[in-house]
Amino acid sequence: MGRTRISSPQRHQPSRTSGPERQASLISAATSLFAANGFTGTTTKEIAKAAGVSEALLFKHFPTKQALYTAILAEKAQYSGLREAVEEATKRRDDERLFTLLASYRIRKGADPTLFRLLLFSALEGHELSNMFFQQQYRIFHDLLAGYIRQRIEDGAFRPVDPVLAARAFFGMILHHRLLHDILGLPMHLSHEATVVEYVSLFLGGLVRQSHS
Numbered sequence: 001m002g003r004t005r006i007s008s009p010q011r012h013q014p015s016r017t018s019g020p021e022r023q024a025s026l027i028s029a030a031t032s033l034f035a036a037n038g039f040t041g042t043t044t045k046e047i048a049k050a051a052g053v054s055e056a057l058l059f060k061h062f063p064t065k066q067a068l069y070t071a072i073l074a075e076k077a078q079y080s081g082l083r084e085a086v087e088e089a090t091k092r093r094d095d096e097r098l099f100t101l102l103a104s105y106r107i108r109k110g111a112d113p114t115l116f117r118l119l120l121f122s123a124l125e126g127h128e129l130s131n132m133f134f135q136q137q138y139r140i141f142h143d144l145l146a147g148y149i150r151q152r153i154e155d156g157a158f159r160p161v162d163p164v165l166a167a168r169a170f171f172g173m174i175l176h177h178r179l180l181h182d183i184l185g186l187p188m189h190l191s192h193e194a195t196v197v198e199y200v201s202l203f204l205g206g207l208v209r210q211s212h213s
Helices: 019-037 044-051 055-061 065-076 082-091 095-106 114-125 128-137 139-155 163-183 192-207
Strands: none
Touching: 019 044, 019 055, 019 065, 019 114, 044 055, 044 065, 065 114, 082 095, 082 139, 095 139, 095 163, 095 192, 114 163, 139 163, 163 192
């Protein structure tokens, strides 16, 4: 009888992760850790461990924690056409549309609270990343809104107010909402859409110049 040949089990080659996939994995791990423990409270060793790689490989993609933080901001600051829509509303002098767009971007179902937590940690820790975050995430729309309010005052549509303070007040209202519901966990008693409508109505009610018959 001939011997039955037993084939040796095939060795599975470990799947290789591409550079972009590895970077995405590192960014995801760093985002979660920064949002939970802060920038200074997170080590590169912890990030590498969470991503399942060596610390040396992490440094190959991101030489510093700040480089990782910058990459997180670049990934999170995807406005998906928001700026174009906002600029179009300003050209049309569509007050309700403009304020609704800005409020809806921050107050929406399924909004990721991670970015807001990163802002709070960077501000509390008092390092330059707080300013980086503000410049990339809020300054663009803050300045645009302040300029729009100034223009509408000149048009006679809004009552005379300080445009910068008015823009701060609007975004402050939205950020306070995020703080209460996304960070402190206060339940919402209205839908996201109804909440935006109410905030916009309240704010514009204080800006629009009332006509006297």
